Amino acid sequence: MKQYLFSVLLSLLALSLSASIRLPNVLGSNMVLQQQSTTKLWGWAGPSEKIKVTTSWDGKTIETSADGNATWQLNVETPKAGGPYTILFEGENKIVLENILIGEVWMCSGQSNMEWSYNNGIKSIKEDFSQLEKLNIRLLKVEKSTSKTPQDNSMGNWTTCDSNTIKAFSAVGYYFGKKLNQDLNVPIGLISSNWGGTPAEVWTPVDLVENNAVFKEASTKNKPTPWWPVASGYAYNAMIAPIVNYNIAGAIWYQGESNRDAPSSYAELMNTMISAWRKNWNKDFPFYYVQIAPYKYERPYIGALVREAQTKNLSIPKTGMVVVSDLVSDTLNIHPTNKRDVGLRLANLALAETYDIKKEGYKSPVFRSFAVKGSTVTVDFDYAESGLMQKGEQPKEIFIAGADQIFRPATVKIKGNQIIVSSKEVKVPAAVRYQFSNAGIGNLFSKTGLPVAPFRTDNWEVDTAN
Known part of the structure; x- marks a missing residue:
């Protein structure tokens, strides 16, 4: 009788230690795995449960065991882009993920x-x-x-x-x-x-x-x-x-x-x-x-x-x-x-x-530096190699100020990848702002068609009160 009870307890213990393999939702049929990389597969199972994973793109089987926290993880190597493929997970149960790219x-x-x-x-x-x-x-x-x-x-x-x-x-x-x-x-x-x-x-x-x-x-x-x-x-x-x-x-x-x-x-x-x-x-x-x-x-x-x-x-x-x-x-x-x-x-x-397939002018021009000369300010940009252009006859959303910090509408001359900014009302300029507002929309672009990023040349305190 004691031997029978002992056998029953062992059986119950074995059952308590076994469990079905489970996967996180991010691992599933229809997924895309990153190509030509070391990719993790992971999930849960019974503590010490042995798990075999077979990937159809290379036919390889990798084995591991769940740890004492009932978790497991292994790495697979993915090939060049392609598919569809399957992944077979085997332990106390089987899971097949299908239609994987x-x-x-x-x-x-x-x-x-x-x-x-x-x-x-x-x-x-x-x-x-x-x-x-x-x-x-x-x-x-x-x-x-x-x-x-x-x-x-x-x-x-x-x-x-x-x-x-x-x-x-x-x-x-x-x-x-x-x-x-x-x-x-x-x-x-x-x-x-x-x-x-x-x-x-x-x-x-x-x-x-x-x-x-x-x-x-x-x-x-x-x-x-x-x-x-x-x-x-x-x-x-x-x-x-x-x-x-x-x-x-x-x-x-x-x-x-x-x-x-x-x-x-x-x-x-x-x-x-x-x-x-x-x-x-x-x-x-x-x-x-x-x-x-x-x-x-x-x-x-x-x-x-x-x-x-x-x-x-x-x-x-x-x-x-x-x-x-x-x-x-x-x-x-x-x-x-x-x-x-x-x-x-x-x-x-x-x-x-990321993929080194460059299209000319894929970045918007971004303010780099400025220089004051007399009554004008020359502004230089990064990512404006093809030059700049203005859409429309009049410049929009560009302002110039002197030391008084009062910004006035500016005129703009474009010279290659530079703009030269001035105003008859500002004799000694100190700063230029372009599209520096909540809702303003300017009209300066790269010649490849992307808008110039908003900027200001100053770091003066800005009043955001109602």
Whole structure:
């Protein structure tokens, strides 16, 4: 009898130690894995459970065992772009992931201008409905969720890109991915993890905000709302942390409007967030972002100061910025409807900087330096090799001031990649500002057609009072 009870206990113990293999949602059928890379596969199983993983692209089987925390992880080597393939997971149970492609994977994140989709009124996507299934694009939309602590799984599953699944997916992300798919001729995986209205602190690990006095003070200006989280780290913990094991080529980002009440800390906050993402992915991936569009905010200059901070972030290695002031038809709408050209400009950045397929003038001209000579100011720009041009007879949104700091409309002469600025009312100039306002839209462009980024040559204090 004792021997029988002992056998029963052993059987129960064995059952308690075994469990089915489980995978995080980011690993699933229809996914795209980053090509020619070491890629992690991971999940859960019974403690010490043996797991075999077989990849169909090379027929190799890799074995591992779950640890005492019932987790496991292994690495596979991916080939050049192609597919479809399968991955077989074997333990106490079997899981087969099917219709897997190998290609380029990009994260698309930010607030509502990245989130906005066909369902939000971006109807231009309907023009592509008939050709979507011909494109090798796969979509993963991470469902909105929050957490006080970093999570190991998120909600959302990989799907093919068709006229149904695209309707709720980021329009900017889609147009970005479509351009990459067509120009690189490889499958593209897009992960959309965004939430309208969210400030950048929400997407930054909480300790990096709470342990920085400036960030912590700025975060107090993020007032609670019924529609989106404002607590530092909450979206990062639930919507980014569960994905950091998944190998990506890079990230695109459209956010900043919700940090307008504390623009002075935004540049350093974004630097901190980008560094944290790269560290936790263990990869120094490219990060391309959109400068916020002209909009009539409730207080003067707050939008201009966020744009200025975003321009400063170009000093971060492997970043790039898209300027979209010319794509705005209504400065009373914080969501410009032209998402196609936003996505295309981001894609041109990625094609040039990440994939070395350079299109002439793929960057907007950015202020570099200025020099005062007599009654004129000469302004030089980076990324204006082809020269500058003015659209229309009269210059727009460019002003000049003397030591009195009173800005007056300026005249502009273009000389190659320089502008020479003056005003009869300013005899001894000290500073020039271009499109340095919330809703102003200028008319200076590179000769390749991209708008000059807003700038100011001074660092004078700006009054943002009502």
